[in-house]
Amino acid sequence: MLDKPAPTSSTRISGPLAGFRIVEFAGIGPGPFACMMLADMGAEVVTLDRVGAKKNMKSVAGRGRKVVELDLKDKAAVAQVLDLLANADALIEGFRPGVMERLGLGPDVVQARNPRLVYGRMTGWGQEGPLAQAAGHDINYISVTGALSAIGPKERPVPPLNLVGDFGGGALYVVVGVLAALLEASKSGKGQVVDAAMCDGAASLMSMFFDMTAIGRWTEGREQNFLDGGAHFYGVYECSCGNFVSIGSIEPQFYALLRQHAGLTDSDFDAQMDRKAWPALKEKLAKVFKSKSRAEWCAIMEGTDICFAPILTMAEAPKHPHNVARKIFVERHGVTQPAPAPRFSRTPSAIREPEVADIGALTSAWKAGR
Numbered sequence: 001m002l003d004k005p006a007p008t009s010s011t012r013i014s015g016p017l018a019g020f021r022i023v024e025f026a027g028i029g030p031g032p033f034a035c036m037m038l039a040d041m042g043a044e045v046v047t048l049d050r051v052g053a054k055k056n057m058k059s060v061a062g063r064g065r066k067v068v069e070l071d072l073k074d075k076a077a078v079a080q081v082l083d084l085l086a087n088a089d090a091l092i093e094g095f096r097p098g099v100m101e102r103l104g105l106g107p108d109v110v111q112a113r114n115p116r117l118v119y120g121r122m123t124g125w126g127q128e129g130p131l132a133q134a135a136g137h138d139i140n141y142i143s144v145t146g147a148l149s150a151i152g153p154k155e156r157p158v159p160p161l162n163l164v165g166d167f168g169g170g171a172l173y174v175v176v177g178v179l180a181a182l183l184e185a186s187k188s189g190k191g192q193v194v195d196a197a198m199c200d201g202a203a204s205l206m207s208m209f210f211d212m213t214a215i216g217r218w219t220e221g222r223e224q225n226f227l228d229g230g231a232h233f234y235g236v237y238e239c240s241c242g243n244f245v246s247i248g249s250i251e252p253q254f255y256a257l258l259r260q261h262a263g264l265t266d267s268d269f270d271a272q273m274d275r276k277a278w279p280a281l282k283e284k285l286a287k288v289f290k291s292k293s294r295a296e297w298c299a300i301m302e303g304t305d306i307c308f309a310p311i312l313t314m315a316e317a318p319k320h321p322h323n324v325a326r327k328i329f330v331e332r333h334g335v336t337q338p339a340p341a342p343r344f345s346r347t348p349s350a351i352r353e354p355e356v357a358d359i360g361a362l363t364s365a366w367k368a369g370r
Contacts, residue, residue, distance in 0.1 A: 015042020016347045020089045020182070021366055023048065023081075024065070025072075027094035029138075029162070030170030030198065031122045032061040035092055037175055039064030040340035040349040046362060048072070048081060058354065060337045066357035078104050080359050085110050087366035090118040090178050090191075097127045107193050117191040118181040122174045124165075126197035138165035138198065145169075145203040146210075154223045169201025224275070226250065232281035233258065233272060236311065237289035245289065245297050248307035257306045262288050 013019075017038060024035040026049035039045040040063075047065045070077040082105070085091060091110070093100055100106050107119045124141050125131040142148040142165045152158030174196035185191050212218035223230040233249040249258040255272050258264065266284065271277040289297065294310050301308040312320060318329035318336050330339045332351060340349035 013042050013044070013352070014347060015040065015349045016344055018042035018347065020044065021087065022046070022178075023085055023088045023091040025091065025093040025095065025100075026050065027122070029094075030166045030174065031092055031094035032059075033167055034120075034122065034171040034174045034178075035065070036061045036063055037171070037340075038178075040351060041344075042347065042349065046084070046357060058333050058335075060335065062354060063332070064352040065354045066362065067354060068357050068359045068362070070359065072103050072105075075104075080363070081105060082110065082113060084359055084363045084366065085117060086113045087363070087369070088114065088117060089182060090120060092120040092122060092174060092178065094122040097123065097132050111191055115190055116185050118178055118185060119191060119193045120174050120178045120181075120196065121193060122170060122196050122198075124170075124198045126200060127195050138162035138170075141165040141169065141198040142202045145199055145206060147202050147206050150206075150209065150222060150228060152222050153229065154221070157222070164205065165198045165202050169203075169205055170196065170198040173201035173204070226273075230275070231278050232285050235282070237286055239292060239294040239297060240290055241293040241295070243294035244311040245294055245301075246309050246311055247301075250307070254305055254307050257304055258308075261300050261304065261306060264288070 020043045022035065022038055022043050022045045024031065024045055024047045026047050035045050035047070045065050047067045048070050049067055051069045051071055070081065072078060110119065111117055121127060124136040125134065139148065139159050147164050148157045148159065151160050174194065177194035177196050181192050181194050209218055218225050222228055226234055229235045233247065233255055236244050236246050238244050247258060249255040259269055268277065268284070269281060298310050302310070317323060323329060327339055329336055330351065340351060
């Protein structure tokens, strides 16, 4: 069973990770998002940031942290960091390979003082390889893994925001890796390095599509497959009001309901899985959806097994009845933002306020807490 240290804060912390201590070296993108999730789940996350960073404390991705301002080029500050890490459970950093080593905070140095420490490394290209030292962003990491090539209309690939590389292939994989390593450390007493590269994660997310390609169910080229907008029964349609809806009526029983509720009596729609028929059927279905407003289609289809949903803007989403009922969005400091996820029945996650912390006091508290 995982042995969790007691929380050092005087405030009772909820969440399944309460009592775990994680040091975050401030960065951008997937690192802060990963640490936001860990903080929401109860971990005590201390962010080591540059001098003057306190102005960013109320950002969504920065919620729930203790923030310490340090100049990591100062040897005295590095010594303080090493003292803090001596009693931490994990660290997460997102610098280019070699930066932490040059600062005197590489895995060998840190784990020599704290053999149980899990060392999470979040990069785009990974710790080695021909591109390891090159700059990049989400769009580049998903480009080389086959993901971006498969997303978008026939004419050209379309960046899916930075959800696939930064947050899906990056942040979520470093969270899974760090948690797995913490579980293993509870049995072995030894930490390890978690090399979480966004290109690795993006490739991993494409596993099902490589599988379907191997068995002949997926072909190269956008809008030619049943999940990429090629099929008439899985896609996006414009309504008479200019808004859009989505359908995903893949299974025969769901497709039958789509035909029933949309009035698709044309026998051409019998050929659901005939790829050659898809372009013509998409045109016919587009005309049907264009005949009514989004609100009208919601009244007809929402809540059925058609697999239907209105496509909402970020401003509209928090007001949708389902999202309101589940409290999927919350407001903090006047900013509407997603609530913590996933949900736990006994140790619920929660958003905590950030606070400025003193590294010396933290080190003493963590040492005493051990």
